[in-house]
Each structure stands twice: as structure tokens, then as C-alpha cells.
Amino acid sequence: MSSVINVRLLVCVLLFCSFAFSTQKVVPAPPGVLQVRVIAHNAVLSTKITVQRDNATVASAVVNTDGEANISLAPGSYKVMVQQEGFYPATAEKVLISSGQTTPLEVHLQEVRTHTEEIEVAAQASPIDPQQTPATQTLTGEDITNIPYPSTRDYRNILRFIPGIVVDNNGGPHVLGGLGQQTQDYLDGFEISQPTGGLALRLNPDSLRKINVETSRYSAQFGKGSAGLASFETYDGGNQFHFNATDFVPTFQTTKGLHFNNWTPRASFSGPIIHNKAWFLLSHEGENDLTIIDELPAGQDTGRVWRTADLAKLRVNLSPSNVLMVDGVMDLFDGEHAGISFFNPVNATVNQKSALHVLAAKDQITFAKDSMVEFGFGFLRAHSTEVPLGTQPEFLTPDGILGNFYRSQANWSDRIQGFSNVFLHPLNWHGSHHLAFGTAVDRVDSYSFVARKPLIIQDLSGATVREILFDNAPASRLHSVEPSAYVQDRWSPVQRLMIDAGLRWDADTFIDRNMISPRLAGTYLLHQASETKISAGVGVYYDRTNLSMLSRTLQGSRSDLFFDDTGSLTHLPLVTSFAVDQDHLLMPRFTNWSAGIERRMPARIYARLDYISRSGEHGWGFEDQLSGTSVLRNSREDRYHAVQLTLRREIKHGYPVMVAYTRSYAHTNEVLDFGQDNPVFSNQLSGPLPWDAPNQITSWGFLPLPSFWKFRNFDFAYSTTWHSGFPFFTVDQFQQLVDGPAAHRFPYYFTLNPALEKKFNFHGYRWALRAGIDNVTNSKNPAFVDNNINSTTYLQFGTFSHRTFNARIRLLGQQ
Incomplete structure (x- = not known):
């Protein structure tokens, strides 16, 4: 069995590499530019922009007198956070930077008056991330709050509406046909699956910023669960x-x-x-x-x-x-x-x-x-x-x-x-x-x-x-x-x-x-x-x-x-x-x-x-x-x-x-x-x-x-x-x-x-x-x-x- 897997792994490597190298030379891609424009009712001279990739900060900047900032970045997908005193912080996920191109991002900051944290982007954010290899289904905090489902007090009931998850007659979720114990469950990076069972933890659904279910191709950082992971x-x-x-x-x-x-x-x-x-x-x-x-x-x-x-x-x-x-x-x-x-x-x-x-x-x-x-x-x-x-x-x-x-x-x-x-x-x-x-x-x-x-x-x-x-x-x-x-x-x-x-x-x-x-x-x-x-x-x-x-x-x-x-x-x-x-x-x-x-x-x-x-x-x-x-x-x-x-x-x-x-x-x-x-x-x-x-x-x-x-x-x-x-x-x-x-x-x-x-x-x-x-x-x-x-x-x-x-x-x- 191991020899078969090794052969398949080798074939995958050769297919990816041969296809890519047959069309392009191996040279570092030139950077792209992220052009951020911040719009608010008051002055934004101290507005700070932070850019992250893989949970690490890669760049930061402060806007100019026109409320703009240009940041040079390597091609890829980034998370952009905007902070300004007196306004709610705004976050844009999966901002795609292309080589040699300028990517505009317009952010409307909201004054501290309501509980909501909003970001308005000029165009619909694309759910396609060219840097993402895992097969992922994501529900944002807004989705969790807004989707109507029976017994909304229990966030686990929303899992039924994630493609690839089936909930049995006893209310147990099954990812990719697996047993409940075959899915790894994480809360803010920590495993929360019960040692003798599955997902039993209860939380206020309104406290959840994101539910992320990865069903295949996920990192070797995660193990001990063959059906996927739920974060x-x-x-x-x-x-x-x-x-x-x-x-x-x-x-x-x-x-x-x-x-x-x-x-x-x-x-x-x-x-x-x-x-x-x-x-x-x-x-x-x-x-x-x-x-x-x-x-x-x-x-x-x-x-x-x-x-x-x-x-x-x-x-x-x-x-x-x-x-x-x-x-x-x-x-x-x-x-x-x-x-x-x-x-x-x-x-x-x-x-x-x-x-x-x-x-x-x-x-x-x-x-x-x-x-x-x-x-x-x-x-x-x-x-x-x-x-x-x-x-x-x-x-x-x-x-x-x-x-x-x-x-x-x-x-x-x-x-x-x-x-x-x-x-x-x-x-x-x-x-x-x-x-x-x-x-x-x-x-x-x-x-x-x-x-x-x-x-x-x-x-x-x-x-x-x-x-x-x-x-x-x-x-x-x-x-x-x-x-x-x-x-x-x-x-x-x-x-x-x-x-x-x-x-x-x-x-x-x-x-x-x-x-x-x-x-x-x-x-x-x-x-x-x-x-x-x-x-x-x-x-x-x-x-x-x-x-x-x-x-x-x-x-x-x-x-x-x-x-x-x-x-x-x-x-x-x-x-x-x-x-x-x-x-x-x-x-x-x-x-x-x-x-x-x-x-x-x-x-x-x-x-x-x-x-x-x-x-x-x-x-x-x-x-x-x-x-x-x-x-x-x-x-x-x-x-x-x-x-x-x-x-x-x-x-x-x-x-x-x-x-x-x-x-x-x-x-x-x-x-x-x-x-x-x-x-x-x-x-x-x-x-x-x-x-x-x-x-x-x-x-x-x-x-x-x-x-x-x-x-x-x-x-x-x-x-x-x-x-x-x-x-x-x-x-x-x-x-x-x-x-x-x-x-x-x-x-x-x-x-x-x-x-x-x-x-x-x-x-x-x-x-x-x-x-x-x-x-x-x-x-x-x-x-x-x-x-x-x-x-x-x-x-x-x-x-x-x-x-x-x-x-x-x-x-x-x-x-």
C-alpha cells in the first residue's frame, strides 16, 4: 500500500511541476500594489492599516492627507485591517494582490454608535482564493447570526447547512461520512473534542466570528482526524x-x-x-x-x-x-x-x-x-x-x-x-x-x-x-x-x-x-x-x-x-x-x-x-x-x-x-x-x-x-x-x-x-x-x-x- 501511495505522490508532483514549468520560467514574480482609500466623516490622518498573511503581519502603513496609502506586496492573498480612533475597526479577508498590478480597496469606517463592525468594499469580495489549497467551507459571524435555523441558541444546529455535513437523527454532525470522533474540533486554535466523544461544547453563537470546516487537503499541522477539521x-x-x-x-x-x-x-x-x-x-x-x-x-x-x-x-x-x-x-x-x-x-x-x-x-x-x-x-x-x-x-x-x-x-x-x-x-x-x-x-x-x-x-x-x-x-x-x-x-x-x-x-x-x-x-x-x-x-x-x-x-x-x-x-x-x-x-x-x-x-x-x-x-x-x-x-x-x-x-x-x-x-x-x-x-x-x-x-x-x-x-x-x-x-x-x-x-x-x-x-x-x-x-x-x-x-x-x-x-x- 505504501508503495502505491509513494507512486501517486510522485505523479502529482510531476504533473504540477511539468505543467507549470512548461509555460513559465522560474523567476520571482514582481510585486503588486495595494491601494487603500479610507472614507470617514472626520479626519483620518492617524488611520493605521495592517496587512497579514498566514496570521503574521507583513506590512503596515498610515494613510496620507487624502486618506490613502499604497503598500507594495508580493502576489498572494492577504487580510487587511484598518483601525482609527473613534471608529470601529474594519477587516477585509482574502484581498488578492496580482503581480505588477494595483488592487484598489475602498473602506468606509463607521463611527462608534452601534454594536456592528462593518466594512464596505466597492465590489463583491471574491470567495476564490488562489493561494488556498484546502477544500474549505466558511460561515462568517454575520452568517451565523443571520441564517435562520431551528434552535438558534445552539450554534451546532447551523452545521446542517454547511455542504458536506450530514446531521443524523440524534443530532450528531458527520463530516464527509465520518464518525463524530473522526473530525477535529478547535476553539481559537485549541482542540475541544471530548476525549470520549465528539463536539459537546456550547457557546453563545453571537460570540463566533467564523466557523471554518476543512474537509481535505489541509495542512500537516493538523492530525488525528480523518474526516476533516472544524475551527x-x-x-x-x-x-x-x-x-x-x-x-x-x-x-x-x-x-x-x-x-x-x-x-x-x-x-x-x-x-x-x-x-x-x-x-x-x-x-x-x-x-x-x-x-x-x-x-x-x-x-x-x-x-x-x-x-x-x-x-x-x-x-x-x-x-x-x-x-x-x-x-x-x-x-x-x-x-x-x-x-x-x-x-x-x-x-x-x-x-x-x-x-x-x-x-x-x-x-x-x-x-x-x-x-x-x-x-x-x-x-x-x-x-x-x-x-x-x-x-x-x-x-x-x-x-x-x-x-x-x-x-x-x-x-x-x-x-x-x-x-x-x-x-x-x-x-x-x-x-x-x-x-x-x-x-x-x-x-x-x-x-x-x-x-x-x-x-x-x-x-x-x-x-x-x-x-x-x-x-x-x-x-x-x-x-x-x-x-x-x-x-x-x-x-x-x-x-x-x-x-x-x-x-x-x-x-x-x-x-x-x-x-x-x-x-x-x-x-x-x-x-x-x-x-x-x-x-x-x-x-x-x-x-x-x-x-x-x-x-x-x-x-x-x-x-x-x-x-x-x-x-x-x-x-x-x-x-x-x-x-x-x-x-x-x-x-x-x-x-x-x-x-x-x-x-x-x-x-x-x-x-x-x-x-x-x-x-x-x-x-x-x-x-x-x-x-x-x-x-x-x-x-x-x-x-x-x-x-x-x-x-x-x-x-x-x-x-x-x-x-x-x-x-x-x-x-x-x-x-x-x-x-x-x-x-x-x-x-x-x-x-x-x-x-x-x-x-x-x-x-x-x-x-x-x-x-x-x-x-x-x-x-x-x-x-x-x-x-x-x-x-x-x-x-x-x-x-x-x-x-x-x-x-x-x-x-x-x-x-x-x-x-x-x-x-x-x-x-x-x-x-x-x-x-x-x-x-x-x-x-x-x-x-x-x-x-x-x-x-x-x-x-x-x-x-x-x-x-x-x-x-x-x-x-x-x-x-
């Missing part, structure tokens, strides 16, 4: 005080009378601690919900949720070349009667509590011609408990659940991380080289205690047909240390061509193995006038140690007893234990191929076509249970292939529209996830993954509405997604597998969420009032199916979505 960046404080508040008025419901429904306030406050030196951001998101199930009897029909999520951020300029950033997050959750529904009555629910704490600090130092070194340290602790409402066994019947939930558990997990990265000033040798290298080390600990009671399965007559007994084990602990290092070279041998070559090393003390990940990607600007750009890449990506799966080997055995019509055992009890051969365990490994083309079409429609392929080997999976011991082996092989078309157009400045279609294939040779808590009894089998959705359409956008009668200055926003239904398997009354997941699917999923918003001034403050409808077509979108062939409601769907009306009021700040 969440929060706002910094500035030299002016800002505040906003959203949804600070509770709502009510009319289910079984007039009752409190929910209260989901969120607010943020930021500003200077020391002018031009230190700034802060404080952000809060709260939730208090009451769920009432109309089909359940009074007194046994409610579930409650209380949650708080708080972020504190500090940024200090220790010196002109030294910046210190500190993040702190505290999430608390308390749920009563979690999981209550018509199919899951109150006695079968659980009470849940959880807490998640994050503390992180990063120090960035610029030196020697705009080179930069950064050091970071972070700590994450997650704790959760799950307690049933009684001590009775749980009874699974064809028509519902009786008794009390069978499992109680308590889990703790810690992640301690430290890293250092060095980004060097561009070097000139046969073109321009941007070198970066770094090291990191993580220590991950997981503690778990699980106690299970008998689980009894009955038929329609109430007779016991199967009983599951558990041999509980004492509390267990797992840990691993994960050191890593990388080197990355961004090489531009000629104008328009960029080649990213990287090499990464990872190790893991649990399996005691070294893992080498070579990666190669490139991009070439075929035609500058139409901004036609092609990109391609190949790389090896390893997953991290799945501590949640490993913990099953420390949670005791399970005994299955089967009974006939007379109540007698059909055969001896089947005892299943779960084991792992640590000495022969390998880390799951994926080879990812991708290629794409981007082009500006007529009417300034930006089109992008991507192909992505993920091929996995050495995946972890428990083998057949029927042998008595289910062993964790490296036999799983996942496959994902997708073609994705994305169209984007900005109707006018600040009003973008995006439409994307994805055709994908997500399959594995080991569909079943065996464990103590999975009652399905079967051999392993191949088929589509539970979140396989072959067809997906996603769209969102903002449109200004024409004035009509007294309706003036209203904005229209919408979001929609449609995808194929997810597969599911069927079982009999013994919970033995009947049909595999390829035989049945849920109905297709569709939601359309329109909204109208009006911004206005009232009593010296700026407000925004929005009214919208979630799931305006009232599509059912079931999340549950009765898959028991012996049930009287076999293949009936439940847990439906409904049309809901919502309103949002935001206090934007002083007028």
Missing part, C-alpha cells in the same frame, strides 16, 4: 465597548393549557481594559426549557432542561511583537426526564447532569522579518452522570418501554494539551517558500463507572422471550499520551502555482506505535480574468484512540437468555465478553484524494465543483458476538466518495445566496456497533453507514425586500436542506437481526426556514426584530421507526418535526 473562532474585544443581547423575553406554549415554554437569553459584552493594549470579551448563553408530551398522562408528561454556557476571553499586547490570548469556558447542564416521548414514558427516562470546563492560553511572538512563533497550553475537563428514576428492570415490548431505564453511569475525561508552532518569513529559492513546523503533546484520561440492571424483552402477550443480564465491573480508567510533530512547506515556484507539501509524525502510548502521514496538495490559477482555479491533493490521515470503544472491554460481560412459549430456556445462556488485543491493534488509517475547480461565472456567480474520496483501513470494530467473545480488531474498512457542486452569488453587498448539491456514498464492511448496550444479536455485516444520505441539497441566503405600504427596510432570510432518508435495519422480538440496513430507509428529510427581520432605533438604542417559521412546509422528518417485525406498529415512524413559529429580538447596542 471555531471567537471575536476579540476592541477599543470601544460593545454589548448585545438576544432572546431575553421568555416564550409560552398552549399544550394542555397555558404554560411556560422556554427562556434562552444570550448576551455579550466586550471592550478595552487598557486602551490599545488589553481587551476582553464576556459572553453568556442560557437555556431553560419545559417539554410537555401531549399523549402522556398529566403528572408524567414533562421534561425540563437547564443549561448555562459562559465564555471569557482576554487579549493582551505585551509588546508590539508579543500577543497573549487567554480563553475560559464553563458549560453546565441539568436535564430532568431526558428522552421523554410517547414511545419513552417518564418512568423509562433518566436525569442527566454534565459539566465541561476549558482553560487555554496562547502566546504569539513575531521576530526577524515577520516570522512568528507561538506557544499554547490548554486544559479540558468533562464530567457527566446519568441516573434512572427507579430500580426496576427495563422491559422492551413490541408496543413500548416499561419499567426503569437499565443503566446508570458516571464519566470523567481530561485533555491536557501543549503545542508550539513556528512560521518563518518567506524564503526565496526557486520561487517562494513559506515554511512552518511545530510539535504538540496531548495527555488524555478517561474514567468511567457503569452499572446495569436486567433488560427484559417481551412479546405481545407479555411473555418473556429474552433476558439480558450484566456482570458489572468496577470503575475503570484509560489514558494515553499523544506526541506529534510536523513540517509544512508552501512553495510557489511560479506565479499562479502553489504547492503544499507536508509530513506529520504521530505516536500513541496506548498502542505504542509511530504513524507517518505524508501530504501533498496544489492549486493553479488557470485564468486570472475569470478566476478559474484548479486544486488537487492526496494525503494520509490517522484517527485518534477511541477511548469510548476501548472502555467496553472493561465494563464486564453480558449474558443472553432465550425462552420458548412455555417459559423454558431454549439453550444454555450465551455469555458475551468484549476484549482487545492491545499488542496487535493498529491505528485507523485513511487515504484521502480530492480535486476541485472554481470559476467566476457570468452574473458574478461563483461556481465550485469538488470530488472527494476517503478510503479507510485498519478501522476499529468488535467482531461477531456469537463466538462468546467479541474482539476489537482492525478489520473495519470505511469508504466515502462524493461529488459536490456549490454556487454562490452576492445579490448586493451583505446579501449572499448559496446553493449546493452533494452526491455521496458512505459505506462500511462492519455496520453493527457491538457493545453491552446494543441488544441486537447478529454476525457483522456490510452496508451503508447509519447516516448515509446519497443525495443532499443545501441552501441559505439573505435578500433585501422592496418597500411595500408600511413595510420598509425589511430583510428576508432563509435556510433549507433536503437529503435522502437514512438507512435502518429490522429485528425480531428476540432483537435478532432480520434485514440489514440496505433494505430500508427513512423518508427523505426536508426543512425550509424563512424569516423576516427589521432593524430600527428606539429610545437611543439599535434593535433588530425577527419573525420566522421553522419547517414552514410542516414536513414530518421522523427520527424514530419501529423496526420490530413482531410489533403491531412495525415500520411506523415517530418523533416527528412540526411547523413552529418563532420570534427573536436583539438589542444591538447604543444608537
Whole structure:
């Protein structure tokens, strides 16, 4: 396999290099000029312009008496920041500088009166960055705030509207068909994925400056996640005080009378601690919900949720070349009667509590011609408990659940991380080289205690047909240390061509193995006038140690007893234990191929076509249970292939529209996830993954509405997604597998969420009032199916979505 990859890597290098060198000589490209013009109501003689590339400052200037500044820059894509006392800072992303040409940039600064920070550029900013090799989907802070989607208090719900991401029936996001744990999640540069799970961190969505999802061709700086990475960046404080508040008025419901429904306030406050030196951001998101199930009897029909999520951020300029950033997050959750529904009555629910704490600090130092070194340290602790409402066994019947939930558990997990990265000033040798290298080390600990009671399965007559007994084990602990290092070279041998070559090393003390990940990607600007750009890449990506799966080997055995019509055992009890051969365990490994083309079409429609392929080997999976011991082996092989078309157009400045279609294939040779808590009894089998959705359409956008009668200055926003239904398997009354997941699917999923918003001034403050409808077509979108062939409601769907009306009021700040 390694020889095949080496040959493919060599072919990619030769193709890129031969194509480029056949048309151009290897000479340094002449610089271009960035011409900035600043427009404001007052004098701007002290307006400062800062230009950054790859997070490092490469140039700065102060405007002249005409409010202009000319800056000579090497060809490439830059971030331009404009600051002026008494005005909000403005930022322009992806400003393209072409060799030998002057790029004009007109900036309108806004006086300190409202909370918003705006930049007005004369023309629509192009989403095509000729210097960018990763396949990236980005949502800005304005997108996160303006896109209407169900439960906007939870930023994770907007991930459904990012092309390439599918959200399963339990609300879990899957990037490129991968498991939740196969995606790396970062907050301001620090990994925030739970050691035993996926993305659980909650934040005020209004504190997010950007969500960036990279699905392929990303740098060797990032590892331990084969499906991509999701980066969440929060706002910094500035030299002016800002505040906003959203949804600070509770709502009510009319289910079984007039009752409190929910209260989901969120607010943020930021500003200077020391002018031009230190700034802060404080952000809060709260939730208090009451769920009432109309089909359940009074007194046994409610579930409650209380949650708080708080972020504190500090940024200090220790010196002109030294910046210190500190993040702190505290999430608390308390749920009563979690999981209550018509199919899951109150006695079968659980009470849940959880807490998640994050503390992180990063120090960035610029030196020697705009080179930069950064050091970071972070700590994450997650704790959760799950307690049933009684001590009775749980009874699974064809028509519902009786008794009390069978499992109680308590889990703790810690992640301690430290890293250092060095980004060097561009070097000139046969073109321009941007070198970066770094090291990191993580220590991950997981503690778990699980106690299970008998689980009894009955038929329609109430007779016991199967009983599951558990041999509980004492509390267990797992840990691993994960050191890593990388080197990355961004090489531009000629104008328009960029080649990213990287090499990464990872190790893991649990399996005691070294893992080498070579990666190669490139991009070439075929035609500058139409901004036609092609990109391609190949790389090896390893997953991290799945501590949640490993913990099953420390949670005791399970005994299955089967009974006939007379109540007698059909055969001896089947005892299943779960084991792992640590000495022969390998880390799951994926080879990812991708290629794409981007082009500006007529009417300034930006089109992008991507192909992505993920091929996995050495995946972890428990083998057949029927042998008595289910062993964790490296036999799983996942496959994902997708073609994705994305169209984007900005109707006018600040009003973008995006439409994307994805055709994908997500399959594995080991569909079943065996464990103590999975009652399905079967051999392993191949088929589509539970979140396989072959067809997906996603769209969102903002449109200004024409004035009509007294309706003036209203904005229209919408979001929609449609995808194929997810597969599911069927079982009999013994919970033995009947049909595999390829035989049945849920109905297709569709939601359309329109909204109208009006911004206005009232009593010296700026407000925004929005009214919208979630799931305006009232599509059912079931999340549950009765898959028991012996049930009287076999293949009936439940847990439906409904049309809901919502309103949002935001206090934007002083007028």
C-alpha cells in the first residue's frame, strides 16, 4: 500500500511541476500594489492599516492627507485591517494582490454608535482564493447570526447547512461520512473534542466570528482526524465597548393549557481594559426549557432542561511583537426526564447532569522579518452522570418501554494539551517558500463507572422471550499520551502555482506505535480574468484512540437468555465478553484524494465543483458476538466518495445566496456497533453507514425586500436542506437481526426556514426584530421507526418535526 501511495505522490508532483514549468520560467514574480482609500466623516490622518498573511503581519502603513496609502506586496492573498480612533475597526479577508498590478480597496469606517463592525468594499469580495489549497467551507459571524435555523441558541444546529455535513437523527454532525470522533474540533486554535466523544461544547453563537470546516487537503499541522477539521473562532474585544443581547423575553406554549415554554437569553459584552493594549470579551448563553408530551398522562408528561454556557476571553499586547490570548469556558447542564416521548414514558427516562470546563492560553511572538512563533497550553475537563428514576428492570415490548431505564453511569475525561508552532518569513529559492513546523503533546484520561440492571424483552402477550443480564465491573480508567510533530512547506515556484507539501509524525502510548502521514496538495490559477482555479491533493490521515470503544472491554460481560412459549430456556445462556488485543491493534488509517475547480461565472456567480474520496483501513470494530467473545480488531474498512457542486452569488453587498448539491456514498464492511448496550444479536455485516444520505441539497441566503405600504427596510432570510432518508435495519422480538440496513430507509428529510427581520432605533438604542417559521412546509422528518417485525406498529415512524413559529429580538447596542 505504501508503495502505491509513494507512486501517486510522485505523479502529482510531476504533473504540477511539468505543467507549470512548461509555460513559465522560474523567476520571482514582481510585486503588486495595494491601494487603500479610507472614507470617514472626520479626519483620518492617524488611520493605521495592517496587512497579514498566514496570521503574521507583513506590512503596515498610515494613510496620507487624502486618506490613502499604497503598500507594495508580493502576489498572494492577504487580510487587511484598518483601525482609527473613534471608529470601529474594519477587516477585509482574502484581498488578492496580482503581480505588477494595483488592487484598489475602498473602506468606509463607521463611527462608534452601534454594536456592528462593518466594512464596505466597492465590489463583491471574491470567495476564490488562489493561494488556498484546502477544500474549505466558511460561515462568517454575520452568517451565523443571520441564517435562520431551528434552535438558534445552539450554534451546532447551523452545521446542517454547511455542504458536506450530514446531521443524523440524534443530532450528531458527520463530516464527509465520518464518525463524530473522526473530525477535529478547535476553539481559537485549541482542540475541544471530548476525549470520549465528539463536539459537546456550547457557546453563545453571537460570540463566533467564523466557523471554518476543512474537509481535505489541509495542512500537516493538523492530525488525528480523518474526516476533516472544524475551527471555531471567537471575536476579540476592541477599543470601544460593545454589548448585545438576544432572546431575553421568555416564550409560552398552549399544550394542555397555558404554560411556560422556554427562556434562552444570550448576551455579550466586550471592550478595552487598557486602551490599545488589553481587551476582553464576556459572553453568556442560557437555556431553560419545559417539554410537555401531549399523549402522556398529566403528572408524567414533562421534561425540563437547564443549561448555562459562559465564555471569557482576554487579549493582551505585551509588546508590539508579543500577543497573549487567554480563553475560559464553563458549560453546565441539568436535564430532568431526558428522552421523554410517547414511545419513552417518564418512568423509562433518566436525569442527566454534565459539566465541561476549558482553560487555554496562547502566546504569539513575531521576530526577524515577520516570522512568528507561538506557544499554547490548554486544559479540558468533562464530567457527566446519568441516573434512572427507579430500580426496576427495563422491559422492551413490541408496543413500548416499561419499567426503569437499565443503566446508570458516571464519566470523567481530561485533555491536557501543549503545542508550539513556528512560521518563518518567506524564503526565496526557486520561487517562494513559506515554511512552518511545530510539535504538540496531548495527555488524555478517561474514567468511567457503569452499572446495569436486567433488560427484559417481551412479546405481545407479555411473555418473556429474552433476558439480558450484566456482570458489572468496577470503575475503570484509560489514558494515553499523544506526541506529534510536523513540517509544512508552501512553495510557489511560479506565479499562479502553489504547492503544499507536508509530513506529520504521530505516536500513541496506548498502542505504542509511530504513524507517518505524508501530504501533498496544489492549486493553479488557470485564468486570472475569470478566476478559474484548479486544486488537487492526496494525503494520509490517522484517527485518534477511541477511548469510548476501548472502555467496553472493561465494563464486564453480558449474558443472553432465550425462552420458548412455555417459559423454558431454549439453550444454555450465551455469555458475551468484549476484549482487545492491545499488542496487535493498529491505528485507523485513511487515504484521502480530492480535486476541485472554481470559476467566476457570468452574473458574478461563483461556481465550485469538488470530488472527494476517503478510503479507510485498519478501522476499529468488535467482531461477531456469537463466538462468546467479541474482539476489537482492525478489520473495519470505511469508504466515502462524493461529488459536490456549490454556487454562490452576492445579490448586493451583505446579501449572499448559496446553493449546493452533494452526491455521496458512505459505506462500511462492519455496520453493527457491538457493545453491552446494543441488544441486537447478529454476525457483522456490510452496508451503508447509519447516516448515509446519497443525495443532499443545501441552501441559505439573505435578500433585501422592496418597500411595500408600511413595510420598509425589511430583510428576508432563509435556510433549507433536503437529503435522502437514512438507512435502518429490522429485528425480531428476540432483537435478532432480520434485514440489514440496505433494505430500508427513512423518508427523505426536508426543512425550509424563512424569516423576516427589521432593524430600527428606539429610545437611543439599535434593535433588530425577527419573525420566522421553522419547517414552514410542516414536513414530518421522523427520527424514530419501529423496526420490530413482531410489533403491531412495525415500520411506523415517530418523533416527528412540526411547523413552529418563532420570534427573536436583539438589542444591538447604543444608537
